[in-house]
Amino acid sequence: MATPVLHTQGVTKAFGDQVALSPLDVEVMEGRIVGLLGPNGAGKTTLLRMVTGITKPDNGELKMWGEPHHRKLLSRMGYLPEERGLYKSMRVAEQVLYFATLRGMNRMEAERDLKGWFERLEVEGWWNREVADLSKGMAQKIQFIATVLHRPELLILDEPFSGLDPINAALVRGEMLRLVQEEGTTLVLSTHDMGSVEALCDEVILLHQGRKVLAGPTDTVREDARRGRIRVVMRGNLMAFVAELGARAELLSKSTSQGKSNEGQSVHQIEIALPDGWPMPDFLSWAVNHVEVLEAVPLKLSMEEVFVQSVESAGS
């Protein structure tokens, strides 16, 4: 079995009386794009700060590439925090090279690679410009370059698209995918942008109040979160059908559209949540005895719905 890039076991962290992380077990495998999700104050930043060596866990085990975490491993990571800035008194390229040098990169090699990155992210003209002259979006791109220039094996990006217009967001997204696909970089993406999570992440980890409430491959998580929800389009006596359904399943919504049927009968659409012991084929076998089923599809939840549902159920 492959060694995970990141592995935590029973990791905790508290600041005074406030518990930031309850015992937490997390695993990130090499070459994957993992979304780290959670509402504000869930403990995401605390976990990322531990991984990036800024703080230490109070208890538990934190391993990187199979080794207990230590500072020498930090140069194998790139970290773009949510709240980020640049030194205003430095020039753009000089600043990026400063970070690359800090991370142990050879200056000449860094300069050569930096030119490539400037071309790819379309910021060629900014090499010798003052940082103070950068727009927010431009600064975001420079910060992204500073994070990836030293070719980290693990890239941790906290809200990497904030401040970027759709064109530049797509440009950065494309580079992130290229790093994963071509260079085998592992990517941990912390974001509230669920569209990006759906588009990019192979796996998600959802934290709430310092605890892990959901984890797994994105598709599986979305499927699991569906909880037997289906949409049924049918013709027949809706009232009688609902009465017959009774407490067997939860009726989520119902609607009727007139004149859609050749026979002049109304077509109804209902959304129901089937209990665990009543799979969809069994339900359909039962339903056709009561109404004419025109269409039945599993309801697919968006990541946003998964997020809200998971947080709400964890909260309750």
Added chain:
Amino acid sequence: MSRKSFHIWLTVLQREYVTRVRRRAFLVATLLGPVLWVGLIAGMVLLTQSTESPAKVWVVDHDGLLTIPTDGEQFLPSCPSCYPDRSLLDYRFGRETKDVKELQREGFTCMVELDEGILQSEKAQLLHLEPPTGKTKRWMQRDLSQALERLKVREQSNLNYEDYLALKTNVVLLGIDITTGQQKGAGQGGLGFIFSLFMLTFVVVYGMHVMRGVIEEKSNRIVEVVLSTVRPGQLLAGKIAGIGLVGLTQIAAWALLSWALMLGVGMAIEQSSWMESWTATQGLASGTADFQTVLAAEEDLAFLLDINWGVMLGCGAMYFVLGYAMYAAFFATIGAMVEQEADAQYLMLPVMMPLLFSYMLASMTIDAPESTLAIISSFVPFSSPVSMMVRLPMGVPWWHVALSMTLLAGTAAFFVGLAARVYRVAILMYGKRPTFREIIRWTLRPDSGAL
């Protein structure tokens, strides 16, 4: 420190240094400093030229070397022509010393005491109520030298030229303030005060640079990126060292430029017509005087030639490094505790207090550099960088300097260590200022920080 840690520290130091020394403000300040410094000395020269006042001298000839008694217990010089009439210098002769009240009552400004010892030592005490100007003192030395030479020649027979040369006399008058007993003039004290003022300014200015740097990193949130690569202690140490090096660069630049400027001013004076007229008024042969002669002739400036500038600058640089390191640790702690500079204002007061106190002490100890207060304050690490600079030009026992620096170095190391413990936690705290209890806890629990 491992090689990698050293590399990181050096990279941080380099950034802090380079980004500051290339600022226009730094260049302007570095170039203007020496101009101000030389201007100050030039001002002192002009001041001494414009405040020339007549001197009335009571010459006490204990052993009757240079005087002869007259009727009515009066004494006259045995060589009247040795004391030419001058509007700014008037001699009276006697065999008995006068106390301060007598001198004041009779309008004397100073008293010279002579005995047979002067024939060998060629030195005499010049006890003054008001220090004579350099020119007046030079006249006195030349008059007395001439009178003594005549005395020596008179006692010889069959004098050949070599014997005559051996009898040539150059009397040196040692100025002593008759009321305070201080041998040194005010010049050294003034110079020490100027050095202490520079020290205070440098420590505060560069300490504030550290604080601003920390606040900048914290407020624009870049610190989180940096700390994912650099230990907080490394970042702080690199910052303090880099900014300190900027201060040292400025000190070195000021010293070099001041020296070059003084050299230039000296050469300009030597080649000016003013030099010719000055040489003539001093009774010197044309072309025999240089800028150093001018300085030596001025009582208020002659001390500049006696100062050991190497020791002054070396000690000044060391006191700056150590004092700055200690205060920079305080300023960095304040910077880490706040998110904007305005919030730091009231926290700075307790840090500034010892410095301001030592500055007040410095101004008090110009006149009494060897007072108990001055000596103690030059050992106390919080005030020693400023206080010792006042004492240094007067001459300080080497062990005073060694002890003072050792205490300062130890205290600075202690506080830098404590500051690093507070810094690494406080720098990542937003929205809430740490309480005093939290700060104490962080300093006592060194394992509560970064990886």
